[in-house]
Amino acid sequence: MRVEQAEIARRVEKLKAASRAAGVKLTHQRLEIFREVASSVEHPDADAVFREVRGRIPTVSIDTVYRTLWMLNDLGLVATLGPRRESVRFDANLARHHHYICTRCGLARDFESAAFDALRIPDAVKDYGSVDSAHIEVRGVCDSCARKQCEKQAETDSKPPRGKQRSKSWPKRKRS
Amino acid sequence: MRVEQAEIARRVEKLKAASRAAGVKLTHQRLEIFREVASSVEHPDADAVFREVRGRIPTVSIDTVYRTLWMLNDLGLVATLGPRRESVRFDANLARHHHYICTRCGLARDFESAAFDALRIPDAVKDYGSVDSAHIEVRGVCDSCARKQCEKQAETDSKPPRGKQRSKSWPKRKRS
């Protein structure tokens, strides 16, 4: 199952606009890597994208795939499935509940929603397979991280990062 | 913030019952490891549990923590936060949508739910931080995996795994 051509084209247009706006070069490999994610409904991982793209550009490196995927993520053109997760996290709350996840620090908190629990799972889902559980995942930036962000903001504002090093401005993803 | 004593006690009781039912020994370390997860609302990872438990049992090994956590997971006493994820997966669908995830093979598929999209996020969530997105995550076993399961079932049924090697019956988690 693939995404319809028209939709793919629309997504590619967005990529072009976003690249221009961000001042990054739209290379052949970036285009193909994006096209691969944009035309799939499989939610591929880096390696899957790599394998596919290699069919069209035999010399792509896995590095480029990773770098590009994260760049697309930073540009808001693709999203990751599930919260950022450095390691597996466990939960002993067996009652029906939902999660709030901070996309910066990984903070996770439970909350409840009777309104959601009353909802019926769409029938379309049952076509995929059995349903064991359903819960909401809310993503955002927690108060603590928001505060840190402000401090950093103030810092950055004093030394204006002008010029064309925008590509270096993507924050490195943390390692715990 | 910690879970209330009464609730912790209730969870520990469940552990005792489940251990007995499964025929596994309720060791000191298993109890403490479970108690740690059961009393936290932080959704700790293996290392966080390790660090805490080490305060009470200085000789615990990180191995035991991992083994125990997965055993608790297999017994249904704890769950993991987010779907099992061997690697990060990407999604270029920027429209509002939700996910169905197969807990066996990792298959991921999109679906929509106008009913959910119309729901308001509970106010309690806003206390944690800003809200960037909210979506449903449905977990289950996809049809393809369910079929494989049946085949395996048939196999297993012919060679009855009697005796006390139940502890060996937890399927090793796969590596891609």
Added chain:
DNA sequence: CTCTTAATGCAGAATGATTCTTAAATGAGA
């Protein structure tokens, strides 16, 4: 079309979470 420099490819190494190995010591529960 021609530069400038961002991006890529390559080879190899590092990292970090997680799992496994082996062998000896321990302790839960019948």
Added chain:
DNA sequence: TCTCATTTAAGAATCATTCTGCATTAAGAG
């Protein structure tokens, strides 16, 4: 009390992912 599941220890292996130089290439501004 005895047995066998479990734990520990110490080390190695795996795997996804990221990074380091460095030489090469090509996007896109002018």
